[in-house]
Structure formats: structure tokens, C-alpha cells
Amino acid sequence: MKALLVGECRDGKLLEYSYELFGFASRLGAETAMVLIGTEGALPSYGGTVYLADAGRYGEYNPDLHKRLVQAAVEREKPDYVVFLHTSYGWDLAPRVAALLKAPQVSEVVALAEGGFERPCCSQKMRQVVKPVGAPVVLTLQGGAFPALVPGGTPQQEPLEAEGEARGEFLGYEAAVRKGVDLTRAEVIVSAGRGVGKKENLPVIAELAKVLGGEVGASRPVVDSGWMEAGAQVGVTGQTVSPKLYVACGISGAIQHLAGMKKSGFIIAINKDKDAPIGEVADVLVVADVMQFVPALTAKLAK
Amino acid sequence: MKILVCVKQVPDMESRFRPDAAGVWYAETDLAFRVNEYDEYAIEQAVLLKEQLGGEPEITLLSVGPDRVVEAIKKGLAMGADRAVHVRDPEAHLKDPFQIASIIAAYAKGEAFGLIFTGMQSLDRGSTQVGVAVAEALGYPCVTTVVAFEYADGTVTVKRELEGGVKGTVRLKAPALITCQLGLNQPRYPTLPNIMKAKKKEVSVIPVEQLLQQEARLVPAQFSAPAKKGGGVILEGEVADQVDRLIGILRDKTAVLR
Ligand SMILES: Cc1cc2nc3c(=O)[nH]c(=O)nc-3n(C[C@H](O)[C@H](O)[C@H](O)COP(=O)(O)OP(=O)(O)OC[C@H]3O[C@@H](n4cnc5c(N)ncnc54)[C@H](O)[C@@H]3O)c2cc1C
Numbered sequence: 001m002k003a004l005l006v007g008e009c010r011d012g013k014l015l016e017y018s019y020e021l022f023g024f025a026s027r028l029g030a031e032t033a034m035v036l037i038g039t040e041g042a043l044p045s046y047g048g049t050v051y052l053a054d055a056g057r058y059g060e061y062n063p064d065l066h067k068r069l070v071q072a073a074v075e076r077e078k079p080d081y082v083v084f085l086h087t088s089y090g091w092d093l094a095p096r097v098a099a100l101l102k103a104p105q106v107s108e109v110v111a112l113a114e115g116g117f118e119r120p121c122c123s124q125k126m127r128q129v130v131k132p133v134g135a136p137v138v139l140t141l142q143g144g145a146f147p148a149l150v151p152g153g154t155p156q157q158e159p160l161e162a163e164g165e166a167r168g169e170f171l172g173y174e175a176a177v178r179k180g181v182d183l184t185r186a187e188v189i190v191s192a193g194r195g196v197g198k199k200e201n202l203p204v205i206a207e208l209a210k211v212l213g214g215e216v217g218a219s220r221p222v223v224d225s226g227w228m229e230a231g232a233q234v235g236v237t238g239q240t241v242s243p244k245l246y247v248a249c250g251i252s253g254a255i256q257h258l259a260g261m262k263k264s265g266f267i268i269a270i271n272k273d274k275d276a277p278i279g280e281v282a283d284v285l286v287v288a289d290v291m292q293f294v295p296a297l298t299a300k301l302a303k
Numbered sequence: 304m305k306i307l308v309c310v311k312q313v314p315d316m317e318s319r320f321r322p323d324a325a326g327v328w329y330a331e332t333d334l335a336f337r338v339n340e341y342d343e344y345a346i347e348q349a350v351l352l353k354e355q356l357g358g359e360p361e362i363t364l365l366s367v368g369p370d371r372v373v374e375a376i377k378k379g380l381a382m383g384a385d386r387a388v389h390v391r392d393p394e395a396h397l398k399d400p401f402q403i404a405s406i407i408a409a410y411a412k413g414e415a416f417g418l419i420f421t422g423m424q425s426l427d428r429g430s431t432q433v434g435v436a437v438a439e440a441l442g443y444p445c446v447t448t449v450v451a452f453e454y455a456d457g458t459v460t461v462k463r464e465l466e467g468g469v470k471g472t473v474r475l476k477a478p479a480l481i482t483c484q485l486g487l488n489q490p491r492y493p494t495l496p497n498i499m500k501a502k503k504k505e506v507s508v509i510p511v512e513q514l515l516q517q518e519a520r521l522v523p524a525q526f527s528a529p530a531k532k533g534g535g536v537i538l539e540g541e542v543a544d545q546v547d548r549l550i551g552i553l554r555d556k557t558a559v560l561r
Contacts, residue, residue, distance in 0.1 A: 099439035104520030129525035176468030224486035
């Protein structure tokens with residue numbers, strides 16, 4: 001069994017989470033080869049074959065050509081699996097490769113299952129097992145689901161080229177907006193989620209943060225609706241924090257939020273839904289209405 | 304220009320999910336359905352573009368699914384779409400993302416849409432495949448995970464969102480397909496007059512058999528709750544009591560109250 005792993009580069013560097021692909025391949029018990037659209041400086045610590053296409057020529061975001069490059073490597077390696085990470089690069093490119101290869105694609109795999117793969121559904125509340133029909137099978141892996149593995153060694157490079165029309169023009173990266181408090185230094189963070197209900201309720205969250213001597217964070221919808229500024233957002237597309245105490249108020253626990261706070265020392269979640277996925281990482285899940293529980297907690301703590 | 308917006312109806316995610324009789328997806332009993340959150344951004348972006356272009360583009364909504372999806376279609380029409388296509392399929396939940404995309408592409412093929420908007424994923428299945436697969440089937444260029452959109456003279460300039468809040472700017476020419484990410488715009492609430500107007504808009508129904516030409520590449524085999532590995536304490540009951548118990552735990556297990 002063979003897996004062709006598609007690594008990721010940004011700004012000329014290999015993204016560290018690319019090593020999770022090796023972790024997955026080892027769980028699968030598959031031989032490996034890697035495709036990388038990057039530079040020699042981005043080669044992984046890995047003794048196998050790396051099909052290296054020059055990012056200078058093909059660009060870091062150029063899916064029309066990247067899909068052809070992956071296809072060219074597939075033709076040479078004849079893998080059973082073509083494996084991406086479920087990231088902005090992977091979920092963009094994988095379906096295009098699947099279309100070219102006329103292959104099934106299973107997205108956001110979290111585990112191997114009998115004859116198929118397990119993946120989350122219903123906003124991470126549930127799990128689904130699906131069985132792919134046909135080969136090769138295209139997979140994207142949920143970040144963190146398979147621990148990273150650094151195989152070690154120096155890769156055997158194989159140059160990779162492809163022809164094709166690139167229909168989009170990549171104009172460059174723009175750094176994240178970082179305004180307001182630096183949450184990464186906070187020892188206590190109390191975050192507001194959509195379950196807080198409305199902007200007018202936010203002072204209740206701020207008051208709890210104050211009695212605990214902490215800062216206020218937010219989930220994405222709270223920022224998207226303009227209730228709080230972007231700097232407060234915790235998660236994959238916001239800040240990654242690890243305070244001693246994280247209090248999630250009315251936050252469901254989407255994987256993208258968890259990625260930014262699950263390393264916190266102690267996690268309290270306040271949610272009226274006992275099955276909310278935040279329960280997976282919470283040390284304490286208080287099943288209650290935020291607007292009833294939080295003011296009561298603040299009042300008691302203030303005494 | 305003609306614009307297509309693909310819309311899915313999904314259950315409220317605060318619902319309690321139970322397996323259906325076959326044990327491969329959720330049972331629909333007791334679930335409340337709504338427009339997929341990501342698709343609301345897609346509808347809004349199409350309507351904003353129509354407004355920008357002085358009302359010229361015609362916006363068609365398309366939804367594949369059982370009869371209940373008409374409610375989602377109505378909401379999109381009330382937000383400002385002009386007409387809708389309901390691809391009637393009581394078994395849409397058993398189709399894989401590739402089949403759903405093929406159905407949409409089979410409809411869109413002859414229609415020469417200048418722009419197609421979809422959500423970047425659905426809340427229930429979350430495959431992130433359908434939009435891209437529609438673009439591939441139609442031979443349209445496509446950008447996913449879009450958080451900013453501009454259009455001028457047939458050129459689309461978008462920002463796609465990457466990890467860590469970094470954005471990448473991409474420019475492309477219509478026809479093109481855009482998959483919309485949360486925060487792209489502020490989806491409007493339909494007003495009462497617009498809800499009334501929407502009732503008169505055309506909704507054509509196409510049985511799925513007319514558009515489905517592809518075999519499934521994925522077979523759904525099981526649907527279940529994840530194995531609980533959390534092991535955290537769950538506090539239920541009266542608020543006053545919950546507060547006391549939580550403060551007790553904070554004293555025992557953390558240093559924040561010292
Ligand atoms: C590529 C990508 C990147 C993303 N990046 C991020 C990110 O960086 N950060 C982030 O947070 N999200 C991110 N998201 C969005 C993420 O998927 C979720 O949509 C988001 O985290 C949900 O926020 P929420 O939990 O506040 O809202 P919801 O998911 O709507 O949850 C609200 C919760 O509040 C509870 N609730 C409702 N009312 C009450 C009440 N009165 N009392 C108590 N509880 C109540 C509900 O039970 C529910 O669990 C990203 C998504 C994508 C696709």
C-alpha cells in the first residue's frame with residue numbers, strides 16, 4: 001500500500017503540520033512519497049522520495065497548476081491514497097485533484113475505520129464512517145487528528161513539472177490584523193460566543209473577566225457580527241492562547257475554535273447544550289443559560 | 304450577467320442528532336431546518352453585486368433536496384434572489400459530494416452563469432468539496448474560503464483566508480466560482496414586504512433523475528456520536544448550586560482564586 005503525501009509550503013517554508021501526513025501514513029501502514037511545491041530549503045526531514053516542483057515557477061497558490069503537478073506525481077507513484085491536510089490549501093486543492101483523477105474524496109478524516117474512514121459531521125457533534133469506491137482515494141486529514149511524525153533523513157529529490165493554463169493570479173499575502181490586547185499573555189480569558197445572544201449582553205462577560213483578573217476573548221461569529229474587534233478572536237484564524245483558565249461562554253466548540261484554546265490549563269464551558277462539542281475539552285461543563293449563570297457567578301466571586 | 308447561488312438546508316446545530324433507520328445519517332424527526340450559514344453569505348454577496356450593478360444581473364438560487372428545502376429557497380428569494388430551481392431529491396442525503404456537484408453542474412451547464420457562489424462548506428456534512436467540484440465539472444476557475452469580494456468589468460478580486468488570519472489576494476476573470484467563508488459580508492434579514500414579494504417569484508422544480516448521471520464514489524456506512532474522551536465534570540441543576548460547585552472546583556483545581 002502506498003500513500004502520496006502532499007506537503008505544504010508558505011513563504012518558502014515547509015509548514016510544520018505537514019509532518020502529520022507521515023503520522024497518518026504510519027498508522028495506515030503505507031509506504032510513502034511526498035509532493036511539495038516549494039524550494040529546496042523547504043524539504044522535510046525524511047529519507048524517501050520528494051517530488052519537488054519549483055514554487056518560484058508555479059507559485060504557492062496556483063491550484064490550476066498544482067493539481068496537474070500532483071497528478072504528474074500520481075502517474076509516477078501509482079499510490080492507493082493521495083493525502084492532504086484539511087487546511088485552506090488542502091480543502092482547496094484536494095477536490096480538484098479528485099476531479100482530475102476521477103477519484104473519491106473523504107474530507108477531514110479523524111480516524112481509520114473498518115473498510116473506510118471516520119470523519120466529523122454536524123459541526124463536530126457527530127461522526128460518520130464512509131467507504132470510498134474506486135482508487136486512488138483522495139483524503140484530507142483533520143489537523144491534530146494524527147500526531148506528527150518526523151521520519152528523519154535526507155530526501156531523494158525528483159524534479160516535477162506540469163503544463164497548463166493558470167486562470168487566477170495570486171497577488172500576495174496580507175498579514176493578520178492584530179489590534180487590541182495580546183491574549184497570548186493573559187492568564188485568564190473569558191470568551192464570548194454566539195450563545196451570549198446579543199452585543200448588549202457582552203458587559204456580563206467583561207464583568208466576569210474583571211473579577212477573575214482576565215481578558216475578554218471571542219469566537220468568530222461574535223467578531224464577524226461586529227460585536228467585538230478582530231483582535232479578540234480565538235482560534236485557527238485568530239489567536240492561539242493557553243491561559244491558566246479559559247472560560248467559554250456560549251461557545252459550541254467548533255474544531256477551529258478548539259485549535260486556538262485547547263491547550264489552556266483549565267477550561268470551563270457554560271453552555272445550555274449538554275452535548276455541545278466544547279464538552280470534549282472542558283474540565284467543567286456548566287449546563288446553563290449564560291445570561292443566568294454568568295452574572296450569578298460574578299456576583300458570588302465579587303463578594 | 305446571470306448569477307447562480309447554491310443553497311443547502313441544514314438542521315439547527317443545537318439539535319440532538321440520532322441515527323436514521325439505516326444508521327448512516329441523522330433521522331429528520333424533531334429537527335428544525337434552516338439555511339446553511341455559509342450559504343447565507345453566498346446569497347448576500349450575489350445580492351450586493353446585483354445592487355452594485357444597478358439591478359442588472361439575474362440571480363438564480365438552486366437547492367437540491369426534499370420538499371422541505373423550499374423554505375430555504377423562500378428565504379433566499381426574500382433576501383433578493385430573482386428565481387429559484389428546486390432539484391427535488393428525497394434521497395439527497397445519501398448522495399456523495401461528487402454526485403451533488405454533478406447534479407448542480409448538469410443544471411448549470413447550459414445556463415452560462417457569469418458567477419456562481421456557494422458556501423465553503425455545509426454545517427452538517429462539511430465536505431468542503433461541492434463548490435470546487437462544480438467548478439471543475441464546468442471548467443470554471445474557482446477560489447475557496449473567500450472573505451472579501453470585489454467585481455469590476457468582468458474581473459473578480461477576492462481575498463481568501465488562510466490559517467492564522469493571513470489572507471491571500473487572488474484575481475481572476477468571470478466566469479468563475481467563489482466559495483464563501485463566514486464574515487464575507489453581513490447577511491441581511493428579509494423584510495416583510497420582501498417576504499411577500501418572494502411568494503410571487505418563480506420556483507421551478509426539476510426531478511433529480513433528470514440531472515443525475517454519476518455513480519457515487521462514497522458509501523455512507525455509519526453515523527454515531529463520538530466516543531466521549533473528555534472526562535470533564537458536568538454541572539447541572541439550579542444556578543445557585545452550580546455557582547457554588549464551580550467555585551469549589553476552581554479553589555481545588557486552579558490558582559486563580561488565590
Ligand atoms: C476555515 C475556518 C476558520 C474558522 N476560524 C475560526 C476561529 O478562528 N475562531 C472561531 O471561534 N471560529 C472559527 N471558525 C468558525 C467555527 O467553525 C464556528 O462557526 C464558530 O467557532 C462558532 O462560534 P460559536 O461557538 O460562538 O457559535 P455557535 O456554533 O453558534 O454556538 C453557540 C453555542 O452557544 C450555545 N448557546 C446558545 N444560547 C445559549 C445560552 N443562552 N446560554 C448558554 N449557551 C447558549 C449553543 O448551545 C451553542 O453551543 C472558522 C471556520 C472555518 C470554516
